[in-house]
Amino acid sequence: MSTATNAITRHDTKARMSRAVIHNGVAYLCGQVAGPEAREGDITEQTQSMLARVDALLKEIGSSREQLLSATVYLKDGNDVAAMNAVWDAWVPEGYAPARTCVCAPLPADELKVEVTITTAVNA
Numbered sequence: 001m002s003t004a005t006n007a008i009t010r011h012d013t014k015a016r017m018s019r020a021v022i023h024n025g026v027a028y029l030c031g032q033v034a035g036p037e038a039r040e041g042d043i044t045e046q047t048q049s050m051l052a053r054v055d056a057l058l059k060e061i062g063s064s065r066e067q068l069l070s071a072t073v074y075l076k077d078g079n080d081v082a083a084m085n086a087v088w089d090a091w092v093p094e095g096y097a098p099a100r101t102c103v104c105a106p107l108p109a110d111e112l113k114v115e116v117t118i119t120t121a122v123n124a
Contacts, residue, residue, distance in 0.1 A: 029118040039111045043080040046113045047087040067121040068098035074105045074115040
């Protein structure tokens with residue numbers, strides 16, 4: 001990873017997107033969804049799987065839950081907000097909640113119930 005302040009580092013870049021882009025000590029994570037093992041599960045299972053994937057990506061790029069800056073949560077069904085929030089609230093460390101928005105939106109696959117995009121600080 002480059003340490004120059006104006007450098008842009010792309011993590012796991014493919015033709016369409018990078019899993020994370022880092023610039024000036026801030027990382028922008030691509031949308032995270034439940035892993036294949038949880039895609040047929042309910043909102044609780046999908047949220048747990050999605051956040052486990054966020055944890056793995058945060059670790060890969062040198063960040064953590066305590067460094068989250070903002071999050072946008074996309075729900076397929078607004079009726080799932082309470083169950084999703086229960087998982088989210090248990091996942092975010094006390095005192096480290098990011099700025100967050102939660103919206104209802106169509107998701108890229110029929111079986112998906114939740115997606116999140118994260119902006120986070122990274123360790124220098």
